Amino acid sequence: MSVQPVALIPAQAVPGATAALYTAPAGVIARIDSLGVCNVGAVPASVTLYLVPSGSVAGPATATTFGQTVLPGQTWNSPNEIGRVLQPGDAIVAQASASGALTISAGGLLVTVS
Template sequence: MSVQPVALIPAQAVPAATAALYTAPAGVVARIDSLGVCNVGTVPVAVTLYLVPSGGVAGPANATTFGQTILPGQTWNSPNEIGRVLQPGDAVAAQAGAAGALTISAGGLLVTLS
């Protein structure tokens, strides 16, 4: 077994349509240690985050942050996903209230299963 710190989600725009931004690969368990969202726009924008089980779809049943408003110029560090573990095939999905307004990044640990 190996443990490796990684950028699970390198800094990228949060899409306006719900999309998976990270999926734990086969043979790996991922733990989320940090997840931040920055509003680079000029108006408040909401973000919704999901932890989607393998084979599932993002929706209310797996939303971990729902409609969190982030002010212009603000960086919000989510407490809701920290420490969560993703099994192989599980995903982090996100949706912004407006395209191009939010940037997301997340870091964590990958544990390779033997």
């Protein structure tokens, strides 16, 4: 077994449509240690985050943060996903209220399982 700190989601734009931004690979368990969203736009925008089990879809049952408003120039560090564990095939899924207004990044640990 090996444990590696990694950027689960390198800084990138949050899409305006629901999209998987990270999926835990086969043979790996991922723990989320940090997740931040920055508003790089000129108006408030909101983000919805989902932790989706393998084989499921993003929806109300998998939402962990729903419609969190981030003001222009603000960075919001989510407490809702910290410490959560993703099994192989599980995904971090996100959607912004306005495409191009928000960026997201997340870090964590990858544990290789045998």
